Each structure stands twice: as C-alpha cells, then as structure tokens.
Amino acid sequence: MNTRSLFRICNKLIRPSIACTPCRHAGTYKTVKRPDPSTLKMPAPGTAPKLMEIIKEKIRLKGPLSVAEYMHIVITNPTEGYYMKKETIGESGDFITSPEISQLFGEIVAIWFYAETQKMGMGPGKPLQIVELGPGKGTLMSDVLRVLHRLGYKPNDLSLHLVEISDTMQTVQAHRLCASHKGCEVDSPHYCEGETTSGIKVYWYYDLKKIPCNFSWYIAHEFFDVLPIHKFEKTEEGWRELLIDIDENEKLYYRISAKETNNVTNLIRPPLDGGDRTELEAFHKHKVVNPLENPGASDLTADVDFSQLRVAASMTPGDENYALVVGPVTQKEFLRRTQAEARLKVLIDHAKSDEQKETLKAAYEMLIDPEKMGERFKFMAFYPSAMAAILEKYPPIGFSNLEKETK
Ligand SMILES: C[S@@+](CC[C@H](N)C(=O)[O-])C[C@H]1O[C@@H](n2cnc3c(N)ncnc32)[C@H](O)[C@@H]1O
Secondary structure: OEEOOOEEOOOOOOOOOOOEEEEEEOOEEEEEEOOOHHHOOOOOOOOOOOHHHHHHHHHHHHOOEEHHHHHHHHHHOOOOOHHHHOOOEOOOOOEOOHHHHOHHHHHHHHHHHHHHHHOOOOOOOOOEEEEEEOOOOOHHHHHHHHHHHHOOOOHHHEEEEEEOOOHHHHHHHHHHHOOEEEEOOOOOOOOEEEEOOOOOEEEEEOOHHHOOOOOEEEEOOOOHHHOOEEOEEEEOOEEEEEEEEEOOOOOEEEEEOOOOOHHHHHHOOOOOOOOOOOOEEEEEOOEEEOOOOOOOOOEEEEOEOHHHHHHHHOOOEOEOOOEEEEEEEEHHHHHHHOOHHHHHHHHHHOOOOHHHHHHHHHHHHHHHOOOOOOOOEEEEEEEEHHHHHHHHHOOOOOOOOHHHHHO
C-alpha cells in the first residue's frame, strides 16, 4: 500500500444473479425470468468494444465521469478491464509486489498474525478463517500456509476466503493454491470453491460481505490502492470534483466540475485533509504513463490516504465495534521490528548455492531499500476494540506503542 491521494470509496461489487423481477404490465405486475448468467457468453477477446469506446460512449450519454467511475470501468470491465484479461503481476507484467519478490514477506506476515492471535488465547486447534482481499497470484497466501503448517495448524482448523473480482486472477490463484476447484451455483455466497493438497477449503467471493462472520485474519496487500477513488480540488468557490470528459480532438481530459457535485456534498466531511495529494498514477511495464491514454492497458493506482482509513475504521472509544488502528509504519521499519533479518539469515544458511544466497540478499534489499520499496510501502493494522487491554499490556509487534500510533 502506498500513501498520497484524497479519498477512496470502495465501489460496491455487483454480482450477477438470477431473479424474478416484478415488472409493470398493463396495470399489473408480472414476473419476468431474467436470463441465466451461466448461459451468457462473453464476447471473444478482440471482438468486444475497446474500453476507450465504452468510456466515450458513456460520457456522450450521461456526461463527464467521476474518477471513481472511470477507474471502476478500467479495472473491472468484464472483458477489457485491466485485471480481467492478462496476468499483470511479476517481471513480465506491469509491476511486482513484495510477496513476489521474496518468500520472507509472506512468512513474516504469517508469524505476525500468529503472534498477535496468541495474545487473544487463540491458536492452533481453534477454527481460523483467513480472508485475503485481492490475492494476486496467490503467492502471499501460499507462503502463509506453509508457515501455519509448521506452527501446528491442522487443515481442519483452517479455511481460506479470497475476495477477487477478476476471473483471470482467480484461475491463477486456484492453480497456485488448490489441488482441485470448481465454479459454484449463482445463488451460492461464493462463486468458486476448491481444496488445497492438504485438504484446506478455499472459497472465492466477489463481495466481502458474503464471508461468514467468524474469527478471521484479514489481509489486504496492495489492495486499497486499486479501489476506485474520487478526486476533489478546493477552488475559490469551494470544493469541486475532478471529472473526465472528451475534448474537441476526441481525447479524454480532466476538468473541474462547474458546480458542487453530489459526491462533494456526500463525501467531503470533516476531518478532511486535502493537502496537495491529488495524483492518480498509471503503471505500464513498470513505467508511469498517462492514466487517460489507452485505458485497460495499464494499472491504475491511487495513493492510499491512511488518515481516512483510520477515520473510517475507528469510531470514538466508548462506542461498540470501533477498531483500534496502529500504523502506518514503513515496510522497512516493520520488517526490521519483526526480525525479518534473522529469518533472512536462516534462509541464506540453507541456500544451496552462492547464487541463491545473492538472490535472497538482493530480494531483501529491494524490500527494505528506502529508494525502492522500503519507504513507499506501508503497514497498518486493525484490531477489535475488545483487545484494548491486551494490547496495552502486550503492544502490537512491528508498530511502536499503541498510544503513540493511534494519535
Ligand atoms: C495490485 S494486485 C495485488 C495482488 C497481491 N495482493 C500482491 O500483493 O501480490 C490487486 C489484486 O486485487 C484484485 N482486485 C482489483 N480490484 C478488485 C476489487 N474491486 N475487488 C476484489 N479484487 C480486486 C486484482 O485482480 C488483483 O488480484
């Protein structure tokens, strides 16, 4: 997760469903059976309208788009969306993420969760759901599972719940994590299910709210920055929204709304810190490109405003159900405080060749180097408020003490 940007609003994910919908007919209501989505065919790749055309058509029909609407189309369009049509993560893709760089990353994440869970008296032998939002290639989860197995978790204790919008990425995850997997009925809460070689059940969802409410770990790595955001600017007339429109040369461009939009009215509330963090970035082949050119070909990422995440998660202590929030701390600092270097040493000691040792060292350098990923990426943790007294006694590992971090 990286910092900057104004606010981000998670666009609600819409799942296709079969429904009998009442429709007005000659003064009465008549039930209409909608087509079964499982029988609907997507246009073959290359035959679907280009994303640029879809976006322009939308603008011509309903006027300029908000940045959030634009991002939502570019990232999630079923045939042409960025994550829908190709593998984007890794050296041959557009960007690389920490779990893909070193196994150490997922291992430290697993040990951190294990240690924090122990403070609550939970651990191996008790049921545990692991929820991951946007699991990418499934690498982080596969490293986590390896560590949990070593720590004594049995397959029957565990279940995996993955929230993934892209069928392409879901298939990659299933191949990485499962011995077998299959699609599910449309009225099931999950759209796909599978089982790991050791027998751990794995479920995929489009919608986080469909996951059963049980004791869970939640992991969201490089997830918040792909969710659609709105952009606003403070003008002499007050807050205005940045919109995307078509110019006289048929190119997309940003313009400021002439009037206050509904999003300004509904979303700009105290405590709001606009600052000068207004950039939306696009990545293609590891380079920054113009986000309005060639939509769907490059990743759109916006910088996460951690202060807004904190506000959204933590209500006033005293109310029920608020979250205790710690961080953000930089990736470099988190890995240092969680003794990642000691783990690196073990990996190096067990390496089979000098070349492998060098690769391990270089990967770790990349994770902690302030010029690379060390300072750009940050860690933040959310605890249930019921843990306040426990955390007072045993402060969160990897973060400084709770009081300082939550201010
Ligand atoms: C930047 S990748 C991060 C992958 C992985 N966590 C990692 O660190 O390697 C974002 C992931 O989130 C998924 N994704 C994007 N938008 C989503 C949404 N609205 N709901 C669920 N998953 C989404 C993408 O398909 C991809 O798997």
